[in-house]
Amino acid sequence: MTKLVVLSGKGGTGKTTVSAALATHWRGEVLCVDTDVDAANLHLVLQPTFGPEVPFVGGRMAYCDETRCSGCGRCTALCRFHAIAAGTVRSLSCEGCGLCALACPEQALQMIDHVGGYWSVGTADCGTVLGARLLPGAGNSGKLVSLLKEEATRLAKEQQVRWLLCDGPPGTGCPTMAALAGNDALLAVAEPSASGLHDLCRLLDLAAHFGISAYACINKADLAPAFAAQVSDECMRRRVPLLAKIPYDPEVGACARRGEPVVDRGDSPAAAALATLASRLAEIDL
Ligand code: SF4
Numbered sequence: 001m002t003k004l005v006v007l008s009g010k011g012g013t014g015k016t017t018v019s020a021a022l023a024t025h026w027r028g029e030v031l032c033v034d035t036d037v038d039a040a041n042l043h044l045v046l047q048p049t050f051g052p053e054v055p056f057v058g059g060r061m062a063y064c065d066e067t068r069c070s071g072c073g074r075c076t077a078l079c080r081f082h083a084i085a086a087g088t089v090r091s092l093s094c095e096g097c098g099l100c101a102l103a104c105p106e107q108a109l110q111m112i113d114h115v116g117g118y119w120s121v122g123t124a125d126c127g128t129v130l131g132a133r134l135l136p137g138a139g140n141s142g143k144l145v146s147l148l149k150e151e152a153t154r155l156a157k158e159q160q161v162r163w164l165l166c167d168g169p170p171g172t173g174c175p176t177m178a179a180l181a182g183n184d185a186l187l188a189v190a191e192p193s194a195s196g197l198h199d200l201c202r203l204l205d206l207a208a209h210f211g212i213s214a215y216a217c218i219n220k221a222d223l224a225p226a227f228a229a230q231v232s233d234e235c236m237r238r239r240v241p242l243l244a245k246i247p248y249d250p251e252v253g254a255c256a257r258r259g260e261p262v263v264d265r266g267d268s269p270a271a272a273a274l275a276t277l278a279s280r281l282a283e284i285d286l
C-alpha cells in the first residue's frame, strides 16, 4: 500500500479536484480520507454514502452544576481565559485546563468530555471514503486528522488497497502537519502565481523536514506561463519531480458545480492531464 497525501500550501489551488480525479482514476484500488476537517469538500465530488457519525472528543471543558454553585466568584477570578463567570461556562472560550474545578469550594464544577466534531466512513463509486466535520469554534483539528488517518490506515490494510489517498488541508499549520506525517509521498498542487510559488516553497520545506518524498503538479499552468516556469525551476532546483501541468479548463468548474470528478469527462484537456498524472504516479515506486 502506498500512502499519498495531496496538499497545496494554500487554499483554492485545485487540490480536491486533483484528489478526486486520482481517486476516480484508481477506482477499486483506493481508499480516500478527507483530512480538511475544517472545510471538508471531497465528498461533494465523490458523493459517498456515509454511515453513522462518530463523535470526536477533542478535549475537556468545565461543566457547572448550578444547584451547588454559591456564586462565590472564585472560578471567575482564577480563569485566565475569561471562560467562566460565577459558574456560567462559555464553551467557546474554555481551554479545559481544569483549574476552576480544582478550586471550586462547593465541588460544583467538573470536567466533562467536549465533542468537537464528528467523523464517518462512507462508500463511493471509487471505494471507501472517510470524512469528518469539525464543529465551528472547536479546536484540536490536528488530533481529529490523526484519528481519521489512523482509522483510514486500519481500513486500507483490511481492504488491501493499492492506495491510501489523503486529501489534505490548506496551509502549513497543525492539521497540515498531522495530514503529512507518516505518508510515503506528497503530491504538491501549485498554482502559477507569486503566492502559489511562495506557499509551495513552504510546503516543500515542511515535507523535507518530515523526510517525505515530494512530487508536484501545476494547476491552470497555462494561465500564467511565466509563473509556471518559475514553479518548474523551483521544483528542478529542489529535485522535486514535476509530474503534470494541468491546463485551465472550464469543464473543471462545470464538473465541480455538478458534483462530478473531472476524470469522468475524458474529452476535456484537464481530464487528460489528470489521467496522465495518475498513470505517472502509478509508475513511480513511491
Ligand atoms: S467557584 Fe464554584 S461555587 Fe464559586 S462561583 Fe464558581 S462554580 Fe460557583
Ligand code: SF4
Pocket: 061, 062, 078, 079, 080, 081, 082, 083, 084, 089, 093, 094, 095, 096, 097, 098, 099, 100, 101
Ligand atoms: S477549565 Fe480552565 S479554561 Fe475552562 S473555565 Fe475552568 S479555568 Fe477556565
